[in-house]
Amino acid sequence: MxxxxxxxxxxxxxxxxxxxxxxxxxxxxxxxxVVPFSAGGPTDTVGRLIAERMSADLGQQIIxxxxxxxxxxxxxxxxxxxxxxxxxxxxxxxxxxxxxxxxRNLAFNPLEAFEYVGLVTEVPMTIVARKDLEPTxxxxxxxxVKENADTITMANAGIGAASHLCGMLFMQALDAPxxxxxxxxxxxxxxxxxxxxxxxxxxxxxxxxxxxxxxxxKAYAVTTPARLAVFPDLPTVSEGGMPGMEVSVWHGLYxxxxxxxxxxxxxxxSLQSALADPGIAEKLGELGTAPSPAADATxxxxxxxLEAEIARWKPVIExxxxxxx
Amino acid sequence: xxxxxxxxxxxATAASPENLLFCLIGVILGTLIGVLPGIGxxxxxxxxxxxxxxxxxxxxxxxxxGIYYGAQYGGSTTAILINMPGESSSAVTAIDGYQxxxxxxxxxxxxxxxxxxFFAGTVATLLVALFAPPLTVIALKFxxxxxxxxxxxxxxxxxxxxxxxxxxxxxxxxxxxxxGLVGTDIxxxxxxxxxxxxxxxxxxxxxxxxxxxxxxxxxxxNLEGEQDRTVLGTxxxxxxxxxxxxxxxxxPMVRGTALGSILGILPGGGAVLASFASYTMEKRxxxxxxxxxxxxxxxxxxxxxxxxxxxxxxxxxxLTLGIPANPVMALMVGAMIIQGIVPGPNVATEQPALFWGIxxxxxxxxxxxxxxxxxxxxxxxxxxxxxxxxxxxxxMAFCSIGVYSVNSNVYDLFAVAFFGLLGxxxxxxxxxxxxxxxxxxxxxxxxxxLRRAMILGRGDPSIFVTRPISAVLLALTVxxxxxxxxxxxxxxxxxxxxxxx
Numbered sequence: 052m053x054x055x056x057x058x059x060x061x062x063x064x065x066x067x068x069x070x071x072x073x074x075x076x077x078x079x080x081x082x083x084x085v086v087p088f089s090a091g092g093p094t095d096t097v098g099r100l101i102a103e104r105m106s107a108d109l110g111q112q113i114i115x116x117x118x119x120x121x122x123x124x125x126x127x128x129x130x131x132x133x134x135x136x137x138x139x140x141x142x143x144x145x146x147x148x149x150x151x152x153x154x155r156n157l158a159f160n161p162l163e164a165f166e167y168v169g170l171v172t173e174v175p176m177t178i179v180a181r182k183d184l185e186p187t188x189x190x191x192x193x194x195x196v197k198e199n200a201d202t203i204t205m206a207n208a209g210i211g212a213a214s215h216l217c218g219m220l221f222m223q224a225l226d227a228p229x230x231x232x233x234x235x236x237x238x239x240x241x242x243x244x245x246x247x248x249x250x251x252x253x254x255x256x257x258x259x260x261x262x263x264x265x266x267x268x269k270a271y272a273v274t275t276p277a278r279l280a281v282f283p284d285l286p287t288v289s290e291g292g293m294p295g296m297e298v299s300v301w302h303g304l305y306x307x308x309x310x311x312x313x314x315x316x317x318x319x320x321s322l323q324s325a326l327a328d329p330g331i332a333e334k335l336g337e338l339g340t341a342p343s344p345a346a347d348a349t350x351x352x353x354x355x356x357l358e359a360e361i362a363r364w365k366p367v368i369e370x371x372x373x374x375x376x
Numbered sequence: 377x378x379x380x381x382x383x384x385x386x387x388a389t390a391a392s393p394e395n396l397l398f399c400l401i402g403v404i405l406g407t408l409i410g411v412l413p414g415i416g417x418x419x420x421x422x423x424x425x426x427x428x429x430x431x432x433x434x435x436x437x438x439x440x441x442g443i444y445y446g447a448q449y450g451g452s453t454t455a456i457l458i459n460m461p462g463e464s465s466s467a468v469t470a471i472d473g474y475q476x477x478x479x480x481x482x483x484x485x486x487x488x489x490x491x492x493x494f495f496a497g498t499v500a501t502l503l504v505a506l507f508a509p510p511l512t513v514i515a516l517k518f519x520x521x522x523x524x525x526x527x528x529x530x531x532x533x534x535x536x537x538x539x540x541x542x543x544x545x546x547x548x549x550x551x552x553x554x555x556g557l558v559g560t561d562i563x564x565x566x567x568x569x570x571x572x573x574x575x576x577x578x579x580x581x582x583x584x585x586x587x588x589x590x591x592x593x594x595x596x597x598n599l600e601g602e603q604d605r606t607v608l609g610t611x612x613x614x615x616x617x618x619x620x621x622x623x624x625x626x627x628p629m630v631r632g633t634a635l636g637s638i639l640g641i642l643p644g645g646g647a648v649l650a651s652f653a654s655y656t657m658e659k660r661x662x663x664x665x666x667x668x669x670x671x672x673x674x675x676x677x678x679x680x681x682x683x684x685x686x687x688x689x690x691x692x693x694x695l696t697l698g699i700p701a702n703p704v705m706a707l708m709v710g711a712m713i714i715q716g717i718v719p720g721p722n723v724a725t726e727q728p729a730l731f732w733g734i735x736x737x738x739x740x741x742x743x744x745x746x747x748x749x750x751x752x753x754x755x756x757x758x759x760x761x762x763x764x765x766x767x768x769x770x771x772m773a774f775c776s777i778g779v780y781s782v783n784s785n786v787y788d789l790f791a792v793a794f795f796g797l798l799g800x801x802x803x804x805x806x807x808x809x810x811x812x813x814x815x816x817x818x819x820x821x822x823x824x825x826l827r828r829a830m831i832l833g834r835g836d837p838s839i840f841v842t843r844p845i846s847a848v849l850l851a852l853t854v855x856x857x858x859x860x861x862x863x864x865x866x867x868x869x870x871x872x873x874x875x876x877x
Contacts, residue, residue, distance in 0.1 A: 089703065090422035091710030099714055103429060117422060118784055121560070121577035125785075128574075153565075158574075204832060210565035232831050233562045235824070238706065242699045246516030248832070257713075261698055261720025337718055375565035 077137055077314050078111040085141045087126025089119040092236075093257040093338070097172060097302050098142040100334055104325035109317075113140075122211045122375055124150050124157060131164035135307040137314035140168065144302045145213060148360035152368045153211045153375040161357065166315045168304035169322045169348035170356055174340040175299055176217050176274040177259045177285070181247040182267060189272040189291030193225060196251070200227040205251040206240040209233045210375045213300045214240070216364065217253035217274060219371045224293050244268055255300050256281070256339025274298045281339050301343075301360070303353045315350060323348045383505060386732030390740055395438050398431070399737050402439035403744050406446015411454055411756075412774050416583060417447035419781040421707045425714070433715035434730050438737040440711055441691070444704050445497065445738065448687050449745050452489040452680055453756055457482060458771060460591035465683035467813050468651040470590055472668060472675030479671050482757045484617045488625050488673055489680040490749045491617075496633040496681035497742030500688035503637050504695075505735050508724075511689070512696040515641045520828035521839050525849035526642075527822040530649045531815065532853050533656040545811045548802075552815020553822070555580060563827055575787035584788045585816060587775045588795025589802065589809040595768050596800040616753075621673055628658045628678035636685030641692050642701075652814050654682035660859060669808075688738055695731060697721060 086098040095117060102113040118126035123146040130141035147161050178189070186192040196203050205222075207215040214237055222229060232249055234240035237258050243249045245267050253274070260281060263270045272291045273279050288296040304322055306315055325331060326342035335341055346352060368374075389395065409420045421440050428436035448465065455466040456473035469489060476485040503511070518526075531549055558569045559579030570576040617625070635657065636650040658678040659668045668675050690701040698719035700706040712719050717727060724731045759767075779788050799809055833839030841847045 089706070090418075090425065091700070091703070091706035091708070096710050096713045099425065099429075099710070103426070115426070116784060119578070120785070121574055125574060125577070209562045210560075230831060230834075232828055234828075235562055238700050242516070242693070242697065243519060245697060245699070246519065248519035261718045261722060265721035267697075267721050334714070334716055337716055338713065373565060375560070 077317055078109050080138065081112045081114055082109070082137070083139050084113050084115050085126045085130050085139065086115055086117050087119060087123035087141070087143055087146075088117065090115075090117045093174065093255055093300075094142065094144050094302065096257070096338070097174075097335075100331060101142075101171060101304075101322065101325050104328050104331055105318075105321045108321045108324050122146055122150065122153065124154055127161070128158050130305065130307055131159040133307050135166075135309035135311075137306060137310050137318065139307060140318065141165070141305040142171070142302060143305060145216070145300050145360065146211060147303065147305075148357055149211055149216060149364045149368065151361060152365045153373075155374060162361065164308050165305040166308055166310045167350040167353040167357070168306055168315060168318045169350060170343040170353045171302040171304055171322065171326070171348065172335055172340050172343055173299040173301040174255045174257055174338070175279060176213065176253055176255050177263065177282075178217075178221065178251070178253050178271045178274070178288070179244065179259050179263065180251050180269045180271065181244055181249070182269050183247065184250055184269055186271070189286055189288070189293075192271045193292065196225060196229060197227050200229050203229050203251065204249045205229055205231045205253075206244060206249045207231055207233055207252070208237040208240055208254075209235065210373055212237070213298075214252060214254050215373075216367070217298050219367055219373075220296050220298055221253060221293075223367065223370060224296050241268075253298075260337075260339040279339060280336075301356060303357065305353075319349055379506065382728065382732050383736065385729060386505075386734075386736030387740075389434060389729045389733030390438065390736035394432075395435050395733070395737065396740070398435045398439040399442050399741050400744055402442020403446035403449075403741050403748065406443040406448075407450040407453075407745065407748065407752075409443070410447035410450015410452075412778060416778065417444050418703045418707065419778070420447070421704060421711075423781075425707065425711055428711055429714060433712070433717055434733045436711055436715060437708065437730070437734055438741075440708055441734060441738060442741045444708075445684065445687050445741060446745060448684055449490065449493055449749055452493070453486060456485045456489065456676070457756060457760060458591065458767075459594040460771065460775070461586055465651045465679075465686070467586060467590065467810055468655045468679040469676055469683075471655070471808075471810055472670075472672050474594075475669065475671035476673075476676065477760070481671065482760060483753050484621055484673070485671075485676050486753045486756060487617050487750065488621065488676050490746055490753075492625060492629045492632065492677045492681040493684040494742055494746040495629050496636060496685035497688055497745075498739060499633050500637050500640070500685040501735060501739040501742070504689060504692055504738070505732075508692050508696050511641050511692055515693055516697075517845060518642055519843070520825045520832055521843045521846040522849065523642075524822060524825040524829050525840060525846040525853070526649070527818045527825065529849050529853045529856065530652060530818055531822065532856050533653060541806075544805075544807045548807050548809070548811040549815040552812040552817075553819035555585065555812075556816045556819030557823070559820075562824065573787060575785050579820065580791055580816075581779065581785070581788045582817065584779050584791040585795050586813060587779060588792045589799035589812060591771065591775060592792060592796025593799025593803055593809070595771065596796065597803050598764065599768075617673075624673045625677035628654070628674040629681045631657060631661075632678035632681030633685045636682035636687075637689045639682075640686030640689030640701075649818070650682040650686035651679035652810075654678040656856075684742075691734070691738070694719065695723060695734070698723065 084098055084102050086095050088094045099115050102115050106113045118129055123143055127141060127143055127147065130139055133139035151157055151161055186195045205218050207218050209215065218231055237254050240252055241258060244252050262268045270285055272288045273285050274288050274297055276287065276297055278285065278287055323345050326348050332342055421443055451461065451466040452469045455461040455470035456477050459470050459474040461467040461470045473485045558576055560567050560577050567577055632654040635654050639650040655675060655678060658674040659665050662674055693699045693701050694705045694708060698721065700709050709719050776789055779792055802809060829839055840850060
């Protein structure tokens with residue numbers, strides 16, 4: 052990052068913040084970004100990518116701290132109770148919306164414990180299978196799964212994981228109970244899919260893109276409203292006859308409740324400038340995703356998303372009857 | 377020939393002055409954090425990730441890989457000197473290595489560990505270069521049933537780890553298995569034995585357990601009597617192995633390397649088994665099995681070679697499939713993604729310089745480590761002369777920092793304290809902590825794969841014997857059981873005969 056770029060970023064940030072007095076004061080020391088998952092995972096990668104650009108924009112280092120455990124609720128709970136001064140922020144994914152239903156004794160209320168900074172990115176998911184599974188297209192897969200419901204197996208990365216949520220939607224849309232096999236994370240699940248030990252999985256493009264390109268697994272559909280630039284030939288779930296199965300692993304940036312409005316605004320402006328950086332777009336693109344549009348990378352955009360998603364997943368999880376507590 | 381031109385490209389990449397420097401930085405850092413008890417490679421690599429953004433992808437990965445296998449070297453140092461294994465693999469080294477140190481042969485033990493590791497590293501690097509793709513195919517043949525049978529074999533062999541009562545070893549394995557159950561059941565999401573503490577929802581932290589039952593317990597034991605302390609403090613003995621020592625280490629080293637290379641390939645836990653399995657094998661093959669646990673050179677050379685070979689070959693699934701075999705590998709994946717390289721089956725063809733550069737750097741790194749470590753042995757051994765009232769608080773402080781740095785979880789520190797006391801009680805009861813640790817590591821995998829295999833087999837247990845690899849592993853288990861039990865049966869018979877005379 053060049054000095055001029057940094058200065059330009061700083062200038063832009065200051066202009067965007069109307070309350071200049073606080074904006075000049077904040078941030079005056081390093082900021083901790085809590086990522087409630089282990090280092091090296093997809094969420095951690097997204098966090099570190101934006102932390103680097105936001106650091107340049109804010110003129111203070113953002114340190115990523117991994118507080119993993121209990122489906123991200125430990126790290127989120129820690130930030131919920133942290134001092135609301137803008138020096139502790141949280142990057143969380145779709146788990147923020149499913150945790151109030153999955154964890155019936157959650158110590159904090161996701162809708163009340165945080166200030167919203169903005170939506171970061173929505174990672175698409177893909178429905179993939181071992182490479183020698185018979186069906187050649189998505190409708191074919193649907194028919195095949197219905198016919199062979201008692202022998203087919205589907206992997207996921209444990210209760211509440213994105214792959215599990217997507218699998219629940221898939222099964223509820225199919226109305227065919229198939230055997231699901233949980234793994235400790237999508238890494239081991241992918242290994243077994245590669246080895247043909249298991250038939251199906253629904254996983255983020257972060258994990259599947261390179262395998263699909265390499266021909267080691269078969270892809271049937273993407274779970275986004277529109278086709279992806281990386282896979283122009285891969286149909287969407289709606290095209291394949293399963294509308295309403297759209298699902299993405301969306302990531303949002305939060306601050307503890309009570310963080311001053313101008314600080315939240317400053318962070319939000321910084322997030323928008325980071326997401327506008329072509330370098331970020333390129334790196335996210337390699338993972339099969341894209342930065343959220345500027346209109347969504349706002350407090351209002353994230354709030355709307357979280358509320359809609361909590362309402363959406365509650366009945367899905369309750370129908371499936373699975374809880375993580 | 378492809379291989380030679382590939383390796384040529386690799387060495388050309390890895391031997392650029394810049395990459396050599398980063399390799400050196402990596403192995404030095406790795407050695408240091410390995411030596412500091414409790415601070416593992418995972419925490420260090422996580423902390424260093426942001427720095428690597430500024431580097432070339434190859435340089436950053438070479439440095440991170442260096443930290444990883446450097447820590448393997450360094451970890452054995454603390455295991456030998458102060459009975460403080462930082463990683464599951466060096467827990468085995470602690471058994472005989474620490475006994476050697478107490479007998480004044482700390483220098484020999486350290487040298488044996490370093491030489492064994494170097495030999496294993498060289499062979500395993502060659503294996504990675506030659507056979508990575510075909511080996512991957514074998515690894516993919518391992519499904520839930522195979523993993524389950526492998527874990528059974530590992531646990532049964534663990535009984536041979538003990539040099540005392542078989543019953544006590546069995547009890548320790550079972551206690552380890554039970555401790556491994558703490559945490560969320562991945563099949564139902566139900567928390568088990570967490571005492572309602574959310575911080576234990578993901579289970580007990582391995583480092584906390586190992587540091588507690590081995591290290592803290594040993595410190596408590598040392599504080600007991602004046603005599604034990606003087607043994608270590610005054611008699612350091614020869615720093616380097618004698619010709620006789622070297623002769624004793626060759627065969628275990630070769631066998632350990634073979635075992636480690638094979639087990640290391642399996643994604644998810646294979647490498648953990650390597651050092652335990654090697655120890656068992658050496659004890660069985662030795663004509664003086666009674667020396668094991670009393671400072672046997674083979675008990676250090678074999679497991680050390682096995683764990684280093686496993687550490688190298690665990691790169692195979694990462695490089696050929698893009699699948700991380702352990703948490704450190706997961707971090708490497710993160711580092712690659714941030715650098716714009718998404719690991720997957722195409723890395724070798726799309727980024728040959730990176731792929732072969734990393735492989736070549738592994739060998740260079742191993743060479744650096746042995747050059748670096750041999751002269752350091754004198755220095756490490758002199759550490760033992762530091763008075764205990766100075767050394768112990770420092771060790772405990774570093775342990776606490778190290779354990780805390782893994783998850784920033786204060787409950788992990790409570791676990792260290794608890795397991796320290798438990799470990800002390802176990803010493804008093806003459807129970808070995810190594811089988812406990814193995815049970816703890818393998819238990820969750822055993823359960824996970826048993827249940828997964830049963831789900832995949834639709835509740836039919838015959839899946840374990842109808843799948844060929846699984847059947848062979850179970851047959852081996854029976855074989856080990858017979859070999860373990862036979863001597864005690866024979867002994868009983870002998871006793872009967874003696875009485876009859």
